[in-house]
Amino acid sequence: EKQPLKWFIYCLECLPCQAQYIGSTTNIPARWKNHKSTANTRKGSSSGIAKHFTEGCPHDQGDTSKMQLRIYLVDFMLTSTQALTLAGHEPGPQCRCSECARLKAVEDDWICKMGTFSGRHLNSRNEIKSKSRVNAQW
Helix, strand or coil: CCCEEEEEEEEEEECCCCEEEEEEECCHHHHHHHHHHHHHHCCCCCCHHHHHHHCCCCCCCCCCCCCCEEEEEEEEEEEEHHHHHHHCCCCCCCCCCHHHHHHHHHHHHHHHHHCCCCCCCCCCHHHHHCCCCCCCCC
């Protein structure tokens, strides 16, 4: 079956801090909910935005809606269930199949274009160097 699938690349921004994070997902609403949840609980460092709040965003008012955060879609990648099966895809950020490598290349391109791995921004340079969607060392 060649059911088309879209993988999305997004930018999440803490507006008052002008800090940006580039990520990818197949489900924007679920990922948005997860980012807000980790920001509210201030537990974990599964993403740069989670780390930003865990370490104490200076503009966090404690509201659970996280009105200072904005999410923008910047790109997408098309794949299919057939392509994922042929590539030996395993769901989750640990997968290293050729389709996930293709997604990571698009994501890395946006991280580089937007410069979100340096200064106040929230991607790790190690994410690009390791070609990993899992946060490596910070």
